[in-house]
Amino acid sequence: MQTDGLTVGVDLGGTKIAAGVVDPKGEILSRVRVVTPHDPSLIARAIASAVEQVRQGWDGVRAVGVGAAGYVDRQRSTVRFAPNLGWQDEPLREIVERATKLPVVVENDANAAAWGEFVYGAGADHEDMVMVTVGTGLGGGIITGGQLFRGRFGMGGEIGHYRAVPDGLPCGCGQHGCIEQYASGAAHTRRAREAAATDPGRAAALLALGDGSPDGIHGRHVTEAAMAGDPLALELFEETGRWVGQALADLASILDPAVFVIGGGLGETGELIARPAEASYRKALGGGDHRVYADVVTATVGQEVGLIGAANLARYR
Template sequence: MSLHVRDLTIGVDLGGTKIAAGIVDPDGKVLSHMRIPTPHQPEAVGDAVAWAVDLVREDWDGVCAVGIGAAGYVDEGRSTVRFAPNLGWHDKPLRDLVQKQSGLPTAVENDANAAAWGEFLYGAAADHDDMVMVTVGTELGGGVVIAGELFRGRFGMGGEIGHYRAVPDGRPCGCGQRGCIEQYASGTAHTRRAREAAKADPRRAARILALGDGTPDGIEGRHVTQAAEDGDPLALELFEQTGHWVGQALADLASILDPAVFVLGGGVGDTGELLRRPAEAAYHARLGGGENRIHSEVVTATVGPDAGLIGAAALARLL
């Protein structure tokens, strides 16, 4: 027997390794959830998304639209994924494909933008009209909300905060530039610094190494977090270093956008005070104008790992 709830939408979180889909109600509650691996073949991914939509709606009536958060550059019409390196896509008409197979109005949005919208509506920024979400994960992503509207830019590709150049001629970035803030403030950079520290001084990194396979290259972000939670001095120092770069990013963004609140999310961002505290301190120290400025709040995301799915479903409700 099918279940019916008015104004349900489907949210999809499309990444390089998994496709998550869920039925979401107007209050942001996920009523039904499923997950499948992302196919390795780029040409099969669109059909897999449509299949996930069909599977998750199987026992539900009243679903009115689909929202998809995709890891890549999405055009201004929320229809085409212009470029998604993790999916092997160029100019993929994802909206039309899913819309045709599902029979439901569909919108496509960048995954970080979708997560920011979910956090703005239902999470740590729900009491504010202006916010910037910074996702400190494998990459450095984010989303911007201004006066209650998701800022997308003229061509739909605004909010790519990981790719402003923080260090002239610095570390090479996958986007083709050098010195992008992502190379210093992301989870990947955090883990890289841990591995470099372990290679330079294995004795000092003994606790972190013991949590992995005993080799520097075996260190993962979760090992650094565990060691820091145990009070390990090196792990805490690594969070200070990453917090320094995240705080620099917040200061730069505040100089341009002046939001009410910064929301930290992503794998490293979700470590609570381990990252939030040093990031906030660095932001205060580096914001131009110093004591003459009002500082934005710096808080940790609260919606959780389904923020992108929930945000995409909420955007679908606007169709």
């Protein structure tokens, strides 16, 4: 059922809860941001409180969409598992509906971001889109035939956890060799720190931007150094882009989308990540010149795309 008027979108993360009243054009009319409680039993109530705060003065609010970092069931109701939040089988929809007296839709946060980019951003002119969010981890969402693909049990699109390297690096999901351990912001930073520990002279620019130690190097320092032309930083972007491109090629072999949208923190670096990712994708895709290559672009909606996407999904509960 489509809901006209205003909806509230919520972006739930391990450290913050962002909520906003969103109109049908994707404009955020009011917003609040609160700290995510450390106690998992208090998080759902904190979400409901944020919704109540942000909707004050907006009588036209009709529904709430919550984007949560975790596995959400097919009914878009229960968060089955969210390790960063300490949740197992959390009945999030029921709790927030009871507190706000509004209909609620719960969705995986990366799916919500993909939907926001599909409706309002870089995927708006395509019916088939894959968004890959290259943040601390590697997430994403799949749009096919203009619909969000969720899978039979609601947990499709977990892009970061296919095993790209058998018996590779350990992953927080319990497996080894997940692509997230190679094509993510955390992997990008790890490689920078390893390079600095191995050859501090070559990493002088990165070390100077941090606190002088390898552990003081963060992703933003690699970006800043790369924008200034530092050779090591540019090599690090080439390496991370190669892994992202490999992920795109693997996904294209299965899904054959019209466009890949790179989002997340590294997506905000624009061509620094998009150029090597696209080159790697074209090289790795089987079939070569016999294939039609998808466009590879970076996200355009901005950091609040998950909130905006969740709000829009609430219109079609």
